[in-house]
Amino acid sequence: MTSTRSDRVRLVASLSGRSARSKHGQFRVEGPQAVRSLLEARGDWATALFLTEAARTDHPDFVRLAAEIGLPITPVTAEVITAMVRDQGQQSVVSPQGVIATARIVETPWLELLERAAGSGGEADGSPVTIVAADRLQDPGNAGTLLRTADASGAAAVFFGDGSVDPYAPKTVRSTAGSLFHVPFARRVPLADLLTECTRRRITTAATSGYAHTSLFSTDLPVRIAWLMGNEARGLGEDLLQRADLSIAIPLSGRAESLNLATAAALCLFESARRR
């Protein structure tokens, strides 16, 4: 493929937008690391693989990985790759280094995801489990970093509440550094219902709040825990804050008023990881 104006190029480029992703039920994956994670961990999601000649030489494993899952490789020029990552008219700031894939959006209902997470680690209800839920998360980079951190800390699932950014946005996919294909997640989750279902499964719900009196570093954390992270600017919704079992603050020393959302989530998730 050499024409930057073909229907196929237009379709891949259109996946920058939420409505096109919804219409086609697909999303775009950019760059060697993310595409490799897709092929290795979720090969059944992949629908197309576009490689420049240079990228094919740089990453010989893609030919084998694609063959293993029966995915044809479409050779493209560097110009086609550039045309495919146009972010709503604007040029993407991160180069996909000659590698782009498309993948099906395959979603698991959030309750099924919770049930799987709640049971992970053993049959008994007392087995450790960490999950994280985000309330109206707005920044695509934060969403991606949250998935990456959840993966790295061994969390069982991530729940994006109603009104959160779409985790399939290109910037989010890039920020996950491949973890989108490792850690199970659900979107458009009604968080009040999630809290109810957590309680039924003996998972303690813990709100993070700058106003809480309990410090993350000095409290006895339960081993079955659901961390609730608030919106970047306004924090966690009042209803969720009221309903959560615990309210926990990260002790701040300087003159900063708060932490970046993904940073706060990392401190909570790794605090749980070290206690498991």
Add this chain to the structure above:
Amino acid sequence: MTSTRSDRVRLVASLSGRSARSKHGQFRVEGPQAVRSLLEARGDWATALFLTEAARTDHPDFVRLAAEIGLPITPVTAEVITAMVRDQGQQSVVSPQGVIATARIVETPWLELLERAAGSGGEADGSPVTIVAADRLQDPGNAGTLLRTADASGAAAVFFGDGSVDPYAPKTVRSTAGSLFHVPFARRVPLADLLTECTRRRITTAATSGYAHTSLFSTDLPVRIAWLMGNEARGLGEDLLQRADLSIAIPLSGRAESLNLATAAALCLFESARRR
């Protein structure tokens, strides 16, 4: 001011670029939170304050803060504000909510910054101190989040090594959420020299590396410590890794290969904070 094409608007807009910032010795500060931190913490850096009528009504404290430091307020229209945040032709994604300031770039030599940090907390060489240095940090958002996290964790200073992104870039300034005006930092720092000077001041240098055998969560951290964070893609340079006193890994549980740089820094900085 109502014209979006005046020289003054062009100058403020030009500060999106590194060369214009260098030429004028100034940078741009956007949004109520960051501008408030500038006026409160570094009022002597401020050179101009642009406010829409709506923003002046929403934030009456700006009038008082500006008067206290003798800074005149320039009333502008919303269109002028929009014209001022054009990021090299592209529109900024974050709205400055009717509030923009410009500020002088006032730099402290890195050795002076280190000397101040090394002595902070008491006269004795054994007093606790945490600093952080970033090697060829590339993402402006990461640079901002690093400053914000350093502030919140009570770190004494941040050092951006040679080849790092410019901390005065608009996206970095936004990501700091005001912490740029709280935590002392230096840029273009020769990190090999910084390590030598740390050693002279009995500050242990600790490299973060995925290949290290020592875990962050199980090792005995020194109370005088300089954290060295590597480049987003390539990690810490081999020379720095060799020269550092310690090499420490953050234990990863999932299939993630690594953490986001600012996330890794947060875990290290708060680990030091809880031990101080």
